[in-house]
Amino acid sequence: MINVVNGPLVPLLLTLKVAVLATLIVLAFGVAWAYLFARKRFPGRDLLDAVFTLPLVLPPTVLGYYLLVVLGRRGWIGYWLEERLGLRLIFTWQGAVIAASLVAFPLVFKAARAALEGVDHHLENAARVLGATEVEVFFRVTLPLAWRGILAGTMLAFARAMGEFGATLMIAGSIPGKTQTISIAIYEAVQAGQDHLANFLVLLTSLVCVFVLVGSGKLLQRQH
Amino acid sequence: MGWHQVRKAYLAVLQSPLMRVRASQLLTDGSMIGTANRKQNYPSVRACGVLGLLLSAMALLVTSPAPGFGQELVVSAASSLTNAFRGMGGAFEAAHAGTKVVFNFAASDMLLRQIVEGAPVDLFASADQEAMDAASKEGAISPATRINFAANRLVVALPSDSRQPVRSLADLESIAVKRIAIGQPRTVPAGRYAKAALEAVKSWDALHRKFIYTQNVRQSLDYIARGEVDAGFVYGTDVRVMSEKVKIAFDVPTPQRILYPIAVTRRSAQPKLAREFIAFLQSKAGQRILEDSGFAQP
Numbered sequence: 001m002i003n004v005v006n007g008p009l010v011p012l013l014l015t016l017k018v019a020v021l022a023t024l025i026v027l028a029f030g031v032a033w034a035y036l037f038a039r040k041r042f043p044g045r046d047l048l049d050a051v052f053t054l055p056l057v058l059p060p061t062v063l064g065y066y067l068l069v070v071l072g073r074r075g076w077i078g079y080w081l082e083e084r085l086g087l088r089l090i091f092t093w094q095g096a097v098i099a100a101s102l103v104a105f106p107l108v109f110k111a112a113r114a115a116l117e118g119v120d121h122h123l124e125n126a127a128r129v130l131g132a133t134e135v136e137v138f139f140r141v142t143l144p145l146a147w148r149g150i151l152a153g154t155m156l157a158f159a160r161a162m163g164e165f166g167a168t169l170m171i172a173g174s175i176p177g178k179t180q181t182i183s184i185a186i187y188e189a190v191q192a193g194q195d196h197l198a199n200f201l202v203l204l205t206s207l208v209c210v211f212v213l214v215g216s217g218k219l220l221q222r223q224h
Numbered sequence: 225m226g227w228h229q230v231r232k233a234y235l236a237v238l239q240s241p242l243m244r245v246r247a248s249q250l251l252t253d254g255s256m257i258g259t260a261n262r263k264q265n266y267p268s269v270r271a272c273g274v275l276g277l278l279l280s281a282m283a284l285l286v287t288s289p290a291p292g293f294g295q296e297l298v299v300s301a302a303s304s305l306t307n308a309f310r311g312m313g314g315a316f317e318a319a320h321a322g323t324k325v326v327f328n329f330a331a332s333d334m335l336l337r338q339i340v341e342g343a344p345v346d347l348f349a350s351a352d353q354e355a356m357d358a359a360s361k362e363g364a365i366s367p368a369t370r371i372n373f374a375a376n377r378l379v380v381a382l383p384s385d386s387r388q389p390v391r392s393l394a395d396l397e398s399i400a401v402k403r404i405a406i407g408q409p410r411t412v413p414a415g416r417y418a419k420a421a422l423e424a425v426k427s428w429d430a431l432h433r434k435f436i437y438t439q440n441v442r443q444s445l446d447y448i449a450r451g452e453v454d455a456g457f458v459y460g461t462d463v464r465v466m467s468e469k470v471k472i473a474f475d476v477p478t479p480q481r482i483l484y485p486i487a488v489t490r491r492s493a494q495p496k497l498a499r500e501f502i503a504f505l506q507s508k509a510g511q512r513i514l515e516d517s518g519f520a521q522p
Contacts, residue, residue, distance in 0.1 A: 073451045090452050091403065091436050173436045174408065191334045192410035193358075 008201050010177050011185040012208065018093060018168075018181060019161040022100035026157050029101075030108030031116075031150060035138070038116035056106040063102055064170025071095070071171065089171070093179050096172040100164045104157035111153025115146035148220060155216045159209065294322030297497055298344060300335040301327060302351035302413065302484065303440040304376065304459045308517035309349070315513060316504050323497065331440040332356075333411035339364045339489055346498040349486040351376075351441075351459075352413035356485040363490060369498075370487040372522040373505045374514050377460040378417045378476040383451040383469065390455055390473045393422065397430050404434045405444035405456030414441035417478045418457035424479050445470065461518040483522050 036042075037049065055063055071078040071089045081087040089095040119142050127141045128134075143150075165183040172179035174188060182205050189198040297316075301309050306329045313325035328335065328343075332350035339345050340362050348365055350356045359365045382390060388400055396404060407415030415437070422428040438444045441458055448456040449469035459482070463470050486505065488498040504510045511521065 068450070068452075169439070173438070175435070175437060188408060188410065191331075191337055192408075193333070193337060193340075194410075 008185070008197065008204060011180050011182045011201070012204055014093065014177075014180065015162055015182040016208075018096045018100050019158055021097045022104055022161040023154060023158045025097070025101045026104045026108045026161075027150075027154055030105055030153070030157070031112045031143075034109050034112035034116055035142075037113050052109050053106050055103050056110075060103060060164070060166025061170065064099065064167035067095075067099060067102070067167060067171045071098070091171075091173045091175065091179060093172065096164075096168045096179050096181060099167040099171055100161035103164050103167060104161045107157040107160055108150070108153040111156070112146065112150045115149025115153075116142065118149070119145045151216070151220060155213070155220075158212065158216075162205075162209065162212075294324060295494055295497055296324045296326055297346050297494065297501060298326045298328065299347040299349065299501065300339060300343070300345045301329055301347075301349040302332045302335070303329050303442045304351055304414070304462055305329070305349060305484070306442065307465055308374075308461070308514050308519060311513045311517070312505065312510060315509060316501060319504065319509075320497075320500070325501070331407065331412040333358075333413075334440075336362075336364070339491075342491070344491070344493070345489050346492040346494060347486060347501060348489055349373075349484060350413065351482070351484055352416060353480075353483065353485060354416060355413060356487065359487070365487040365489050366495070367487070369495075369502065370485055371502060371506070372483040372485050373502070373510075374484040374519040375522050376482040376484065376519055378414065378421065378457060378478050378482060379460050379463060380455050380473045380476055381445070381448050381458050381463050381470045382455050382473050383448055384471045385451070386454065386471075388454060392474060393425055393427050393476065396434075396455060397427065401454045402434060403436050403453040403455075404431065405438055405447045405453040405458075406435045407441050407444060407457070408437040408439065412438065412440055414444070414457055414459060417480070417482060418476065420480065421476045421478045424477075464518045484519075 033052065037045065068090065069075050071081075073079065073082060073088070073090065078089065081089065089098060123145070124137050124141055127137045132140065163183055164181070165187065168179075168181055169184055169187075172181075174180045174184045176185075180188075182201055186198055186201045186205070189195075189201060299309065299313070306327075309327055309329075313327060316325055317323055328338075328345065330338075332352065332355035335345075335348060335350070336355050336359050339348055339359065348356070348359060350359070356365070356370065360367050360370070380390065380393075380396070382388060388395075388398075390396060390398075390401065395401070406418050407413070409415040409419045419428060422431060436447060436453055438447065441462060444453075444456040445458050445462045445466060447453045448458070449466045455473065457476065458470075460472065460475070463472050486502055488495050488502070492498050505514075
């Protein structure tokens with residue numbers, strides 16, 4: 001009935017690949033920006049904060065449209081990438097990673113910013129007095145103290161990236177085996193009246209999500 | 225009765241002390257922080273406003289849509305009918321005073337799913353017989369009302385600035401053509417027609433790696449217009465909608481004629497009005513609108 005080997009597992013593995021990569025990207029950028037926001041004042045800070053929060057409030061279709069316009073063959077970044085580097089992001093799984101990163105970014109950024117702002121300055125200053133460089137202060141004092149908050153944001157970001165649908169459908173399309181993530185596969189199965197396949201995929205996704213949430217919850221407790 | 229309640233509740237909110245206080249504060253000192261005296265009044269004032277908002281929300285919920293607004297006819301139609309049916313709706317409304325035609329455009333099989341799941345739809349117009357056959361089998365339509373009302377042609381379209389020499393299905397196999405937009409054959413009739421045509425000339429297997437599957441034919445059209453794909457399968461009528469950005473490369477010979485059926489749904493609340501809409505489609509005025517959009521007689 002259902003071919004498990006090259007059937008439903010393909011979109012699941014693709015989704016996990018996209019979500020893991022997107023989470024890693026978002027973790028790096030989110031924490032870096034959050035640190036800048038938590039520690040420095042610079043012109044346009046409030047505006048940038050609003051822009052960074054935008055993916056949380058804008059409908060994914062709006063984000064997908066922005067991505068299509070900017071990264072598309074005739075968009076200014078898309079055109080440059082294709083002319084200079086021969087790269088195309090639209091209709092590729094890399095495009096799906098970008099879509100997932102965009103929607104997940106605010107979750108890490110917000111959580112990391114709150115966590116970093118909560119770190120006691122005195123502890124950082126103490127480290128500096130003791131001769132630590134700025135990089136050492138960040139990695140050996142600030143980050144360990146803010147880690148739990150950042151991890152919570154990262155968990156949410158991963159869940160959001162797993163479930164991403166609208167923007168992904170718009171810029172990555174739905175190419176089976178290449179860009180068809182599990183949420184898109186479910187959507188198509190339901191629309192085509194393939195209820196067996198839809199049921200199976202829905203159960204699979206639910207199980208994976210519960211597993212990930214329980215697992216990361218355990219991880220968080222251990223950090224404590 | 226409903227709209228009156230909504231209006232009243234809405235006016236109550238507008239006239240509530242909260243709104244007035246806020247407005248006056250904004251006008252006088254430009255901030256939301258009033259004097260100490262005003263602050264003391266604030267909780268009761270706020271309660272008034274919140275109550276008003278809740279009331280209006282409740283009134284909105286219990287109000288049936290558009291009472292006393294005449295009849296509403298809901299038509300679920302294939303994406304390719306979007307422009308023609310919008311014109312048709314206007315003409316039908318003009319001919320039937322007090323009637324409002326509401327359209328729901330999507331890929332035929334998606335509309336079919338919605339109707340089978342119980343969407344309150346009066347008419348179903350699909351882009352191929354397969355979707356309508358499925359609707360018939362699921363008992364979603366009244367088979368006696370089913371009729372073909374228009375014909376179309378399938379084409380391969382290119383972005384209008386494309387310089388690719390694509391003149392036949394065989395040309396699509398050239399390496400210069402990297403991406404081809406095609407409706408997802410499981411749900412989009414345009415994709416099914418294209419698949420059947422490609423299988424008839426045994427090109428499906430050679431081409432299927434290049435396919436970008438879309439959710440409806442208008443999405444294929446959009447991808448071609450944006451130049452995101454090198455070519456795509458759409459209807460002749462679709463190209464007319466975006467004639468500046470998209471051009472026809474060639475007509476695709478389809479094993480089956482492209483005929484659009486329409487039928488009244490089994491659950492229609494107003495089957496009589498729905499049948500009148502079908503009759504209007506077949507009338508001279510209706511056929512003229514379809515012709516103007518590029519559809520042929522069935």
